[in-house]
Amino acid sequence: MALAPLSIPGLTKLPQQTWRQDFKFILDEFVSLTPIQGWITVQHQGSYLRVATEAKTIINLTCDRCLQQYNQRILCQVEELIWLELDDLDAGIETGSQELDLLERLPAQGEFDPQDWLYQQLCLSLPHPQICQVDCRGLDVELSPTHGQSDSTELSERVDHRWASLAALKQQLEP
Known part of the structure; x- marks a missing residue:
């Protein structure tokens, strides 16, 4: 109705x-x-x-x-x-x-x-910001080795999993 x-x-x-x-x-x-x-x-x-x-x-x-x-x-x-x-x-x-x-x-x-x-x-009446829980920590971020660094230095950077395909393409294009 x-x-x-x-x-x-x-x-x-x-x-x-x-x-x-x-x-x-x-x-x-x-x-x-x-x-x-x-x-x-x-x-x-x-x-x-x-x-x-x-x-x-x-x-x-x-x-x-x-x-x-x-x-x-x-x-x-x-x-x-x-x-x-x-x-x-x-x-x-x-x-x-x-x-x-x-x-x-x-x-x-x-x-x-x-x-x-x-x-x-x-x-x-919609909530702003839209947060699922009071203690929401944000995106799950995985650690990966920094490009060009040796594994022994164990330097790492935070990488958002949504950018993984772009990071792979970037590695292919870099000399």
């Missing part, structure tokens, strides 16, 4: 000017292992919309340190106020509502897309 765009003027005709929807679906744009489930409400407040959600899912991420894949639970609990522009002139006028932190703007006679908004909030 997808969330269809809402007519902003149509919200004023709903009881308490509020639309609420429970959901459980897969978003093609947001790859997850489990369906995204939760609820979303959109409440018309005259000059702004109050949008809130609680959504959860499990996704598969790649660790920024060791490059291993791991599963991560995502819990998105967000409330946002979205300013409604009454006309084209309103778009360029400073309203003095800075204390309300109204950053997003929509035309008052337009539509609100709850599915796109939910997608954006889920993306913002």
